[in-house]
Amino acid sequence: MDDKPISYVFKICLVGSGAVGKTCMARRLCFDTFNAETQLTVGIDFYSHNIPIIVNGKETNIRLMIWDFGGQEQFKTLFNYYINGANGIFLVFDLSNLESLIKLEWWYEKLIQYNLQNHPKILVGTKLDLIASVDKKSKVDKYIIEKFLQKRNETDFVMTSSKENENILFSFKKMARKIMNSNNLEFDSIL
DSSP: OOOOOOEEEEEEESSSOOOOOOOHHHHHHHHHOTTTTOOOOEEEEEEEEEEEEEEETEEEEEEEEEEEEEOOGGGGGGGHHHHOOOOOEEEEEOOOOHHHTHHHHHHHHHHHHHHHTOOOEEEEEGGGGGGGGOOTTTTTHHHHHHHHHHTTTTOOOEEOOOTTTTTTHHHHHHHHHHHHHHHTOOOOOEE
C-alpha cells in the first residue's frame, strides 16, 4: 500500500454510451486487468487510483476518484447527481463504432446544461486494438473526430486500448495535469 500523503483528490467522471469501454478503462488503470466480457455498468461504479506527483520537492499523490456512469438510457435521469462536483470529464466513445461518437452530442449538451462546458475534458477513443478489423463504415474517421473537437472548442483527444493497456495511464495523467493547470494548483511534476 502506498504510504505517501495525498495532496489532491479529484473526481473524474467517465461519460458516454453503454459498451464503449469506460469500465475497462477504469479497471485497467486501477487493477491492471482486462476482461472482454465486461458487463454493462448498472448505475454508477466507483474506483480510486493514486498518481504520484512531486509538490515542493516532495513526493506525494493525487487521488483520482473515478466515477463510471452507466451509459444506458434509463440512467440518464441520474446525470445531474453523477456529474455534480466533477473536476475532470472523459468523453468516451468506441473508435470502432461511429454511432458512439455521434451519441456524445447528448452528453456534451448535458455538460453545457449543467454549466460544465469549461471543466477540463478529454475526448477518449477506446478499442484502438479493434479498428484494423472493423468495417470501414463503422470506424470513426479522423476527420469526424476533428470536427467534433472543433465544434466544441476542445483540443485534447487520446486513442486508447484497455486490452493492450495503451494510453490508459497516460490519459489519466493528462487529465490530472489538465485539472491542476486549470485550477492553478501547485506541483513540480507528475511521475
